[in-house]
Amino acid sequence: MRTSTKSLKSVALTLVAGLLFSGASVAGTTAPPANDPNLTVGRAAVYQQLPASSLEQLSTPDRIVSITQGSTAPTEIWRVLEHGEKVECLDCIPDVAKLLYDGNAKTREISAWWLRRRIFGVFGAGEVYSQVLSTLTTGTTDAARSYAAEALGEFLVRDGIAPVAKAAVSDTSSMVRRSAVRALERLNNEGPAAELATALADQEPEVRLAALHATVSINVFSRLDAIVARLSDDSPDVRRRAAEALGTMRATDAVVGLIGLADPAQESDPRVRTAAIGALGRIGDSSAHDAVQAATGDSDPLVQSVAQIALRRL
Numbered sequence: 357m358r359t360s361t362k363s364l365k366s367v368a369l370t371l372v373a374g375l376l377f378s379g380a381s382v383a384g385t386t387a388p389p390a391n392d393p394n395l396t397v398g399r400a401a402v403y404q405q406l407p408a409s410s411l412e413q414l415s416t417p418d419r420i421v422s423i424t425q426g427s428t429a430p431t432e433i434w435r436v437l438e439h440g441e442k443v444e445c446l447d448c449i450p451d452v453a454k455l456l457y458d459g460n461a462k463t464r465e466i467s468a469w470w471l472r473r474r475i476f477g478v479f480g481a482g483e484v485y486s487q488v489l490s491t492l493t494t495g496t497t498d499a500a501r502s503y504a505a506e507a508l509g510e511f512l513v514r515d516g517i518a519p520v521a522k523a524a525v526s527d528t529s530s531m532v533r534r535s536a537v538r539a540l541e542r543l544n545n546e547g548p549a550a551e552l553a554t555a556l557a558d559q560e561p562e563v564r565l566a567a568l569h570a571t572v573s574i575n576v577f578s579r580l581d582a583i584v585a586r587l588s589d590d591s592p593d594v595r596r597r598a599a600e601a602l603g604t605m606r607a608t609d610a611v612v613g614l615i616g617l618a619d620p621a622q623e624s625d626p627r628v629r630t631a632a633i634g635a636l637g638r639i640g641d642s643s644a645h646d647a648v649q650a651a652t653g654d655s656d657p658l659v660q661s662v663a664q665i666a667l668r669r670l
Contacts, residue, residue, distance in 0.1 A: 361596025396499055415440030417448055424451040430460045437470040449477045453484045456507045457500060464503055468510030481574045485511060498529040505532060508538025521547030530560040537563060541570035546577050553579035561591040568597045587613040592625040610626055611639060615647040626656035633659060637666025645670045
C-alpha cells in the first residue's frame with residue numbers, strides 16, 4: 357500500500373512538472389515564446405505558461421540611457437529607473453548623473469536613488485560622488501550647488517554630512533543653504549558643529565523654516581534653545597513653526613515663551629496663537645492652565661477650539 361501511494365505521488369509530481377515547463381496554454385492564454393526579448397531566460401523557462409503582461413518588465417541599459425537624452429517626461433524617467441534598480445550598467449552612470457541637475461525635483465530624487473545603488477562607478481575617487489561634492493563647493497550657479505547638496509543628501513553617505521553642513525551656514529545663496537539644510541535632514545544629522553542650530557538664525561525665513569522642519573525630523577537635535585529663540589522671530593510663519601516644533605518635542609523649557617505667544621496682547625497672528633496653545637496642550641505642563649483657559653475666550657474660533665482640546669491635557 358505504501359509503495360502504491362508513493363507511486364501515485366510520483367506520477368502526480370511528474371504531471372505538475374510537465375505542465376509547469378510545457379508550452380501549454382493556461383486559462384485560455386497563449387504562452388509567450390521562450391525567446392521573447394522582454395523576458396529574461398530564467399523567467400521564460402519557469403513561467404512561460406503566463407502571459408507576458410503579468411510579468412515584471414525590467415528596464416534595459418539602452419532604455420536607461422535613452423531617458424537621459426532629450427525631453428523625457430519625469431514620470432517615465434521615474435518608471436524606467438525604478439524598474440532598473442537591479443540592472444547592472446556601468447556605462448549608464450555618466451548619463452544618469454546628468455539628471456542630478458535636472459529642473460524637476462522628482463527626476464533629481466530618483467536619479468540619486470538609482471545611482472546610490474551603484475557602489476562601483478559612483479563612490480570611487482573621481483567618480484559621481486566626488487564630482488557632486490566638487491560642484492557643491494565650486495559650482496558657478498546657485499542651482500547647480502543647490503542640486504549638488506540635494507544629491508549628497510540622497511546618497512545617504514555619512515561623508516556628505518560635513519560638506520552640506522558647511523554649505524548650510526556659509527554659502528552665499530539662500531537657495532543652496534536651504535537645500536543643504538534639507539540634505540542634513542535627509543542624512544539624519546544636525547551637523548558636526550550643530551550647524552542646523554545656526555541655520556535656525558539664518559537671515560532668510562525660508563532657510564529658518566527648513567531648519568525648523570529638520571529639527572523634529574532627525575533623531576537627535578541638541579540645541580533646544582535655538583528653537584525657543586525663534587518664538588520671537590520677525591516672521592509669523594517661523595514663530596508658528598517654532599511653536600509646533602517645541603510642542604512636538606514636549607519642551608517644558610519653552611512653556612513660558614509659549615504662554616506669551618498665546619496672549620493676543622503679545623501675538624496678533626491667530627495662527628501663531630493656535631500653534632502656541634496646541635503646543636502647550638501637547639507639553640501638558642499644568643502651569644499653562646490659566647493661559648489656555650483664557651484662550652477659550654479668544655476672538656478667533658480656531659484658537660478657542662484648540663484651547664478647549666488643550667485644557668483636557670492639562
